[in-house]
Structure formats: C-alpha cells, structure tokens
Amino acid sequence: MVFTAIFEPVPGPGTGEVIGVERGVAVSAALPTGELLNAPPLRESERLRLRRLLRKLARAGRGSDRRARVKRAIAALKAREVDRRKDRIEKTGTDLARRSDVTTVGDHKIGDMTRSARGTIDVPGRNVRAKAGLNRGILAAGRGRLVARPEHKAPGRVQKTNPHYTSQTCDVCGRIARERRESQALFRCVACGH
Structure with missing residues (x-):
C-alpha cells in the first residue's frame, strides 16, 4: 500500500x-x-575513495563479480x-x-x-x-x-x-548597458554612478 x-x-x-x-x-x-x-x-576521503574505485573499475573484467561489486560501491x-x-x-x-x-x-x-x-x-x-x-x-x-x-x-x-539583462541593469536608474559590468564582481552605472 x-x-x-x-x-x-x-x-x-x-x-x-x-x-x-x-x-x-x-x-x-x-x-x-x-x-x-x-x-x-x-x-576529501570520499573523493579519494571514488577515484580509487574508478581505477579499480577500469581494471576489472567485464561481466565479473568484482566489477559488479565496484559498480555498487561507486553507486553508493x-x-x-x-x-x-x-x-x-x-x-x-x-x-x-x-x-x-x-x-x-x-x-x-x-x-x-x-x-x-x-x-x-x-x-x-x-x-x-x-x-x-x-x-x-x-x-x-x-x-x-x-x-x-x-x-x-x-x-x-x-x-x-x-x-534577461539582469546583470546589466542598474537598480537605481533602470538603464541597461553592457559596459556597466566592469567585472563579474563589480557593477558601476555609467549614467548615474551607482
């Protein structure tokens, strides 16, 4: 049920x-x-374990029990x-x-x-x-x-x-311009200076 x-x-x-x-x-x-x-x-320990398991998987023979065990461990x-x-x-x-x-x-x-x-x-x-x-x-x-x-x-x-254009729109004056985005972290409006 x-x-x-x-x-x-x-x-x-x-x-x-x-x-x-x-x-x-x-x-x-x-x-x-x-x-x-x-x-x-x-x-970090899980990432290392995953890398080891992926290397083991590459070496395991296709259709083998070992390969199935390794795939289950990777899936977990x-x-x-x-x-x-x-x-x-x-x-x-x-x-x-x-x-x-x-x-x-x-x-x-x-x-x-x-x-x-x-x-x-x-x-x-x-x-x-x-x-x-x-x-x-x-x-x-x-x-x-x-x-x-x-x-x-x-x-x-x-x-x-x-x-659309949210990263290029000034919150204060509402104008849209590509040159306002000096870098990913810095925004400076060329119209109002915000």
Missing part, C-alpha cells in the same frame, strides 16, 4: 519581506543578506552525494519559505543551459570539454530543485522573473 501525505504550507513571517535568490555555478545560491549556499560535495558514493544535495535543498527551501512572504528567482531554462556543445559530424562544436564541465556544474548545483521545493512548501509565494 502507498499512502500520500500532503503537508501544510510553511507559513511566512507576514512582514511583506521579499527575498531574491541568485543561482549560479560556483555558488549554488546567493541571498541578498550575503549568504552563499553551496551544494555539499563529497568529502554517488547516491550519498545526491542525498546530501537533496537534504540541503529541502532545508534551504524551508528556510526561504519561513524567512520571506515572497521569494523571487530567475526563470532560467536549465535544459537550454545544459544543451550539448558537441555539434554534428559536419560542423563539430567548439570548447566541448569546457561546456561539458559547465553542464556538470549547473546540474550538480540542483538549480531546478532549488526552485521547485520552495514552490511546494510555499505555494503561490515564489515568483519567477525574466533573467
């Missing part, structure tokens, strides 16, 4: 607080308070990493629902962002290895789940905003 439990929505503080969540690759999510939330990776390590990521997202989603009455996030299309750069046989892609690494980073950050869980916990209180 399967039972479904539908939980009550997490109540907001009732203060009209609005929190904007910026999602990234190096940092899973950044809050306006300066908090940086990262998906927890494997510990990967499952532990996924469980930690899901746990962090659950806790973050609950925290965001409790802290604010409205949470805004950029409406990024993750499927489009992680599309392959391989190209075709006639027109091969460029920087394919770098793009594959970027795709792994985007998917490992749990960006989609980071939006879905707060939506489940606080229905109707999560707003998706258009992400």
